[in-house]
Amino acid sequence: MSKYNPSVVEAKWQKYWEDHKTFAAPRLPSDLPNNPEGKKAYVLDMFPYPSAQGLHVGHPEGYTATDIFCRFMRMNGYAVMHPMGWDAFGLPAEQHAKKTGIHPRITTEKNIANFRRQLHALGFSYDWDREIATTDVDYFRWTQRIFLILFNAWYAKEQKRARPIDELPIPDDVLQEGDDAVRRFVDDHRLAYQVEAPVNWCPELGTVLANEEVVGGVSERGGYPVVRMPLRQWMLRITAYADRLEEDLAGLDWSDSVKALQRNWIGRSVGAEVDFYIGPKDKFDEWKNARSGNPFPRKSGDDALRVFTTRPDTLFGASYMVIAPEHSYVERLTTPEQKEIVEEYRRQASFKSDLDRTDLAKEKTGVFTGSYAMNPVNGVQIPIWVADYVLASYGSGAIMAVPAHDTRDFEFATLFNLPIKQVVAPAPDSSASPDEVAKMETAFTEKGVAVNSGEFDGLPTDEFKTLITSRLEKAGLGRKTVNYKLRDWLFSRQHFWGEPFPLLRELDSDGKPNGVVIPLDPSELPLDLPEGVTFDASKHSPEPPLENAPDSWLYVERNGKKYKRETNTMPQWAGSCWYYLRYLDPKNSSTFVDPEIERAWSPVDLYIGGAEHAVLHLLYARFWHKVLYDFGYVSKPEPFQRLVNQGMILGEMEYSGFQTADGAWVSASAVEVDKQGKATLKSDGTPLQTIKLAPKDVGKSGENFTLASDSSIVVLGKSEKMSKSRGNVINPDDVVAQYGADSLRLYEMFMGPLEAVKPWNQDGVNGVRNFLDRAWRMIITSEYESNALNAAVQDVEPNEEQNRVLHKTIKAVTEDVRNLSYNTAIARMMEFANFFSRESVRPKSAMKTFVLLLSPFAPHIAEELWSLLGATNTLAYEPWPTWSEEALKESSITIPVQINGKLRARVDIPADADATATENAALAEPKIAAQLQGKTIVKKIVVPGKMVNFVVKG
């Protein structure tokens, strides 16, 4: 019998699309025929890192989702930009080089070739002429160019935008200090700047990591230990953009959860800075008077300790202060008696890695400095402690502790027996009991009304905050402040396989860098990686591999001065920060993207990728984009208008069954657990065993159950993340070989909502393949080795019912595709195929429409059927089918009739029946009539076309 043969059909159409450049995007949207107004859709995938393992099934999930949308938009007359490329710098290729001596470029190119082959085999409608790799010199010359833009920029706070570094105003006092001071001042304001800072050095990976790449004290990649050590590093001043990165989220069509993640990461919090007096006690009033009426000073000065708080309303409850061990005032505040103990504490703290700090976080530590501060609002004297639960890097590195209303302070105060003073009482309408709060068993951290706060008693928290802040401001003792968790971005890596910095470090006569750094001129780009660098596997120092570069690369003479190249390279994030711009104009050799092209295609209309990039990549890319926007290189303030995160695909369900006390495994196909905790295990429908669960497990599902009676364990429906070690990895190549690319695409979209986490199920792939076979047979004859049309397919008009099914399908599929609800769109098409397969006459026009609807999902089989239905051209640009509401109308409908809200019967009524007719029909229904017998109808709810409900009494 003739059967759909994917391997032949798919190869045929992939070649056709390639030969005809079917999916080439026009230079400008308006270059597309019949598109004068320039309708466009820029649909972007997060480009993959071409690993040695090849694609996993998670890649095609997002890629199919975007591909369906692209094909849909093309058929709707939009110019579509749908490119693909490679995020190809990265550590694995370099580590491979260390092991084997094979150059990272060779490994990378091999992996790219494999990825390219796999993606081609899935029939994605990419414009392959726009393919880029971040490792191409022609690409990263522009990454270097953009770095220079950052390097040559400073952030003008008042104007909220970046400006050229030449325009940085130099204060007079700096000018008077001389050229060196001016240079340092300028360098300190660049968006790319150097610091000598403690960094996260990972000996195992041979590199420094960004804070974001260290998770719980170990490296995110590989989980290797990370130690803190000082090193000269390049930083990018992303913090300057914190407020814009936060504010502009509001206008983006991103999920609330990703927005929340980014907001969380930026960590904006509004509060107040307040100065606590630390000078001689008798001079307190003098100090206050001097401050009064003057603006809050830029720096606290020697006689005050500055804190940041989000709860200035609790100032009256401050019973001690804490400064971070690294705070610059520690020495000054430590009294001779406390010196030894404080120094020891600081020493201990400096040894603690992030891991230790996290691990030890359960128990708070700290020591008293011996000094006291005076509370500016009431003159109360309070002790100053040093403790590492206060971070030097946040706020001012010092806090006022209000143990009654902060959990951490409460813990600390309890541990060290420090006073706890309540200053907030629960609001009268709150659920918290005032008595319990007053007992002080925990910190009361919610809002409420002020108590024990002098003249402010009775003020609600928010009002109090505003009032006290403005009072402090007038008194010159504090001011409203906004703080961010976001830190500047550590932008240098001790790698070979990354973009070299386009920078030269000036050398003194003794050959040592003197601190002067000059940028290369854009005309000197690209700066390629040198040949002849050896990879030393035994290297365990932070020295970058490029230090081993040949002198001819490393040293440069210019204007009689000697320079050495910067030997750090950029992090992998660099290339992915702007790739979406390069796709638009990938061959341009005079600029990274032509402004006319950028204006026409930006922003990205739909961006789909994994949630693992919800913070870092998206934040970094937005940051670069905003810098480019400030300088007019791009036309929109945000790069990605709509973002969707595909959910992870888990491995197949592993077990279903139970293990008896003696270790024997009994497999079951189903386990039913009732509310009393009785579990029945079934195999092929027949009950195997009934067991009683331990009470704690009642109501759980997909979990381990412990039995109450013995120690055997029931496990069912366990599905875990795919990983090599678990041996549950599904290789897309195998699926394509067995079922075809269309089936893989269709299955991944049918599994469930795009954003949900879902387990793989190989039988499900078979299921969608069955659907494709069925669709094929609906149109093509079953005769052996014939591709003639099925005899049922005829050139006739659809009858009324067929027409209704057809138009319902068009409508549902169209709306579902728009919403990316692909799983339900596919279900609607299955219903269509189920219906028409049973029809003995199948109008050819309906079959053609169906093929068009199917084509974005399963493009190969659709093209084949399209051509068998008589077309000579690709269907990629056929107009998307439209539906008529008229055709959807049914003459008669069935509606439910309820009595007291319970379904009692169904009645058939004309679709256009009005309320009275509907009610009468319901009353006439025999079952309803019988039930209403002898009862009083108190209320009738009649929704024409929907339902009837009678509320009765008696």
Next chain:
RNA sequence: GGCCGAGUGGCGGAAUGGCAGACGCUGGGGAUUUAAAAUCCCCUGUCCUUAACGGACGUGCGGGUUCGAGUCCCGCCUCGGCUACCA
């Protein structure tokens, strides 16, 4: 601890406040076949009940709003993701 999301049959999942379980998988039965595959048809939430019909219960738990709640509100529980001494 904080933020975000989720909890519906044996499984993946459908359901603008209006017939819970679309569609698919699994399982069962039947047709076709020498047989199998493939294909086609029927059944497949639980319980009670019937010759046939039918009935009760049912969307994590407890309340509430409503003629009517998987859906809205309040309070919990469990699971997942992210984050974590951020003042």
